[in-house]
Amino acid sequence: xxxxxxxxxxxxxxxxxxxxxxxxxxxxxxxxxxxxxxxxxxxxxxxxxxxxxxxxxxxxxxxxxxxxxxxxxxxxxxxxxxxxxxxxxxxxxxxxxxxxxxxxxxxxxxxxxxxxxxxxxxxxxxxxxxxxxxxxxxxxxxxxxxxxxxxxxxxxxxxxxxxxxxxxxxxxxxxxxxxxxxxxxxxxxxxxxxxxxxxxxxxxxxxxxxxxxxxxxxxxxxxxxxxxxxxxxxxxxxxxxxxxxxxxxxxxxxxxxxxxxxxxxxxxxxxxxxxxxxxxxxxxxxxxxxxxxxxxxxxxxxxxxxxxxxxxxxxxxxxxxxxxxxxxxxxxxxxxxxxxxxxxx
Ligand SMILES: *[C@@H]1O[C@H](CO)[C@@H](O)[C@H](O)[C@H]1NC(C)=O
Numbered sequence: 001x002x003x004x005x006x007x008x009x010x011x012x013x014x015x016x017x018x019x020x021x022x023x024x025x026x027x028x029x030x031x032x033x034x035x036x037x038x039x040x041x042x043x044x045x046x047x048x049x050x051x052x053x054x055x056x057x058x059x060x061x062x063x064x065x066x067x068x069x070x071x072x073x074x075x076x077x078x079x080x081x082x083x084x085x086x087x088x089x090x091x092x093x094x095x096x097x098x099x100x101x102x103x104x105x106x107x108x109x110x111x112x113x114x115x116x117x118x119x120x121x122x123x124x125x126x127x128x129x130x131x132x133x134x135x136x137x138x139x140x141x142x143x144x145x146x147x148x149x150x151x152x153x154x155x156x157x158x159x160x161x162x163x164x165x166x167x168x169x170x171x172x173x174x175x176x177x178x179x180x181x182x183x184x185x186x187x188x189x190x191x192x193x194x195x196x197x198x199x200x201x202x203x204x205x206x207x208x209x210x211x212x213x214x215x216x217x218x219x220x221x222x223x224x225x226x227x228x229x230x231x232x233x234x235x236x237x238x239x240x241x242x243x244x245x246x247x248x249x250x251x252x253x254x255x256x257x258x259x260x261x262x263x264x265x266x267x268x269x270x271x272x273x274x275x276x277x278x279x280x281x282x283x284x285x286x287x288x289x290x291x292x293x294x295x296x297x298x299x300x301x302x303x304x305x306x307x308x309x310x311x312x313x314x315x316x317x318x319x320x321x322x323x324x325x326x327x328x329x330x331x332x333x334x335x336x337x338x339x340x341x342x343x344x345x
Pocket of ligand 1: 110111112113146148149
């Protein structure tokens with residue numbers, strides 16, 4: 001048994017200041033709402049067997065782990081939408097490590113070759129311990145996702161796809177290893193029943209095979225309710241650029257965008273009640289968000305900042321340097337009831 005400061009050693013100062021994730025005596029402090037219980041009790045409550053449980057959980061007391069909340073509960077505002085990037089560079093092209101810890105990479109298998117090297121054509125957002133929110137067009141194999149690709153897994157805690165674990169440079173110039181990313185099988189896909197070829201109701205939920213514990217690298221984003229207004233929000237998109245254009249980035253990229261009024265003119269099927277029209281304002285604004293990834297509305301400032309998944313990247317003309325053109329995003333707040341009704345414990 002090792003009772004020293006076990007984890008996040010170099011994150012310690014930051015952890016104390018920003019998320020209190022490391023306790024004074026070396027045990028982790030659970031996130032708000034997570035219960036500190038024996039592993040068996042946790043597995044029982046989530047109806048998963050020890051044999052397929054392969055997730056690392058935080059140790060909160062001797063022989064006890066931080067047990068995630070059930071899948072039908074959304075995180076409270078102390079927990080969702082919080083990030084603690086290593087060094088935040090506003091408007092930089094590359095996201096900082098841990099800047100968007102809810103970013104999920106959807107992994108597909110080629111059913112012709114059954115090649116174990118999965119590919120990704122979409123992103124998503126972790127909204128609680130068990131569910132990832134994405135676009136319906138990412139999981140229904142019509143037009144966008146090639147017929148021979150089958151969605152199998154979700155990768156969380158990813159930053160740079162070229163290395164696992166990722167390396168982070170600290171303020172003092174030293175490099176350290178970040179925790180490895182996590183891949184979890186998709187247990188169930190829930191697609192909006194009225195999703196159609198006009199890309200109306202382009203929303204879907206992915207239920208993970210097992211719940212995840214939150215860490216610095218893996219955290220949920222806040223889900224807006226019906227009356228969420230975009231006024232006074234900074235909007236950002238992020239993704240690895242794995243879009244239909246075939247553009248690809250190893251490191252997560254981000255871009256700041258603004259609400260736009262161009263969609264009604266440019267897109268025949270734009271619907272203001274259920275969709276958001278937004279676009280970049282200048283070509284210097286880096287790259288694009290993945291399909292299915294979040295349109296993020298950032299509220300508050302610095303230490304009191306929290307992020308909402310205001311929209312889900314649906315369609316439009318995205319691509320590096322061309323995101324001055326607006327794109328259409330599924331308005332998440334409009335679908336709050338649908339999301340809520342489709343979450344299972
Ligand atoms: C799947 O593999 C087949 C055979 O190699 C290939 O022709 C096809 O393009 C692959 N599909 C995708 C979407 O990459």
